[in-house]
Amino acid sequence: MSAEIRTSDGELLSVKLRKVERRRRATAFLLAAPLLFFIVFAYVIPIFQMLGRSVDNVQMNEFLSNTHEAMQSWDGSEMPGEDVTSTFFYELKGLVEEKNHGKIATRLNYEKGGFTSLIKKTSRKLKDFDENGNFLDQFIDVHKKWGDIEYWLALKRGTDAYHYRKYLTTFDYEQKFDGSIERIPEKKRINVTLWLRTIFVAAGVTFCCFLLAYPISHLLSVLPTRYSNLLMICVLLPFWTSLLVRTSSWMVLLQKQGVLNDTLVSLGIVADEGRLELMYNMTGTFIAMTQILLPFMVLPLYSVMKTIPPSLMRAATSMGATPFLAFRKIYFPLTYAGISAGSILVFVLSIGYYITPALVGGAKGTLISNRIAYHMQQSLDWSLATAMAAVLLVAVLIVYWLYNKIVGIDNMRLG
């Protein structure tokens, strides 16, 4: 260890330095504070709330807390006893008075189909119950489904405060009432197909963007400024147009009676009855997404290519390399940083793309985000929607992690 270094007035150098630097650090923090605040409250907290929702069932647990407690000692091998059924009767009665029984009906319906009508019918008949006993038989009298033990098992499971079953659903698995985990029947499997399709489309769009953007970016980087500025505006123009407008214009172009098909027919390339299906399928999703995401590939590529001096290619050819070899060995490797930054951007954006596939994708071109939207808006199974969103988030994080491992996030240049 070297001797302690002191400033001229005898203070320890390290202490003094920290004092001097403190003010500067405070200023820096103050400048960054609004952004930090915004990120925490508009980004981090909502995300964690969303993630929580995918496992959260606390409300159900509170609505039917006594029933849930009474059911803990019930092993589910035979019909529940009077203690369970009576507790459920009184709790349901309370819920009906508070007009909350609709909520539990929806929730329970996710556990087992048919619960909605079952709860509704039962709720109407509660006032006719004889409160002196034999609740199970009276339940069965109201609706024979109460005689099916699976409804009682579903009730038990559906009132757990937390569950992970939505994540199973996300991947087309289900948990049977005996606790075993199985794939759902083949006819009902849809999510895995959507996940695979989403990844396929994201990868494909990324690749198409790369193929289209590479030559454009190169041209941009070598053209004199006044031409490259013009070309850059052409690249960015779609950026400044509303996403909805752009997608709808693709609909005009691509539909069966659209501009593209009309042109092909009038040129005699395709027959009138053989008009191409360019929309409401994967083709449409591919074409529109590639066009929309292209600038995200061009900008990072351009910024990297701009820094490659033209003399490198000249040097390579002067040493005897053919232009192609010089490109492959020198130019192309130097653009890796741009390719990877552009690819990760396009991939991450397209993996969660929503509007375009919803409008031009049809049934065969919808992606996982459309499924999430469906569960948010139509089926109202928010737990499932958030579970899917969480999986999507994890997928993106994995992509970032891989990127950082392979390329290093510090090498990312975005324009």
Next chain:
Amino acid sequence: MSGKKSDFVKFEQVDKSYDGKELVVKGLDLDIAEGEFLTLLGPSGSGKTTTLMMLAGFETPTNGEIYFDGNPINNIPPHKRGIGMVFQNYALFPHLSVFENLAFPLKVRKIDKSEIEERINKTLKMVSLTGFENRMPAQLSGGQQQRVAVARALVFDPKLVLMDEPLGALDKNLRESMQYELKHIHETLGVTVVYVTHDQGEALTMSNRIAVFNDGKVQQLSGPNELYETPVNSFVAGFIGENNTFTGTVKELASGSAKVETSTGEIIIANPIAVSSAGEKSRISLRPERVSINPTEQIENRFEAEIKEIIYHGDHTRVRVNLLGNDDFILKVPNASSNSKLNLGDKLNLGWSSQDCRALDY
């Protein structure tokens, strides 16, 4: 060595225009001998780099033909010419190590591994960079990068190496030591070098011959000392070294001597180089070191001058005087003890031989 071609590289009536309006290179005829160190020297925009790029194959002549080793090369792409090149900013491949940079031209030629290694070791030794094989270009200093660039241009044994202002980015001291190093490498290998620079000191130090470019044309092509001692026109005289000039009109023209009347009416006897008849206007060029102070010997030109400024330069003193109406006439006085009594406003007797003062074009 005998048997070396004097027209190893030959430019024949080469014109080059980029925009179809202006010629950057005009009717260039130039022969470069095998094994010589030829420098293309000139101010920026004079066409010297364009000439080099045409030789390398990165620019095509608009007119005329370039021959390399007897063969026309206008239609041969750069990668088939086998000409080594050192670029202004080195153009090292930033993603490859020093070894891989040097191996690139060899791998392209499909030379086998052991020989690649051998050649690289030899070349790195030549530029004193042994042990730097695994460094990346960014980890090297400017001078070291420069050496790698030179090594890379030489490692595949090209018969001709082109250098485009290779020392421009280095600081003064490094530049000077690299000049000697390049000169020695050239002497050792005997390779033909065409070197482009705008730095006359660099050109004078290193070259066998110098082609002074201006306005798309070679103004003079000769060895360093002729270029300095016997410039053929005012541009060369002014561009190379320090130069005092007078303007005047030729009064009498005989072989080997001309009488030129200056604007102040005095007559200077000068050596007629680029004047052809009496009555022509002429610019007279005179090197500062050719002027003697208080000359004792018989000398044709003798005039009185007044000291306007004295600038101390260590080994010599520069004295600015007013002579024949020229207020910027510079003298170089060696700092010997006998010369220490110069004072501002003193009158000096100056004289010079008619051979040293050259009557050039106006």
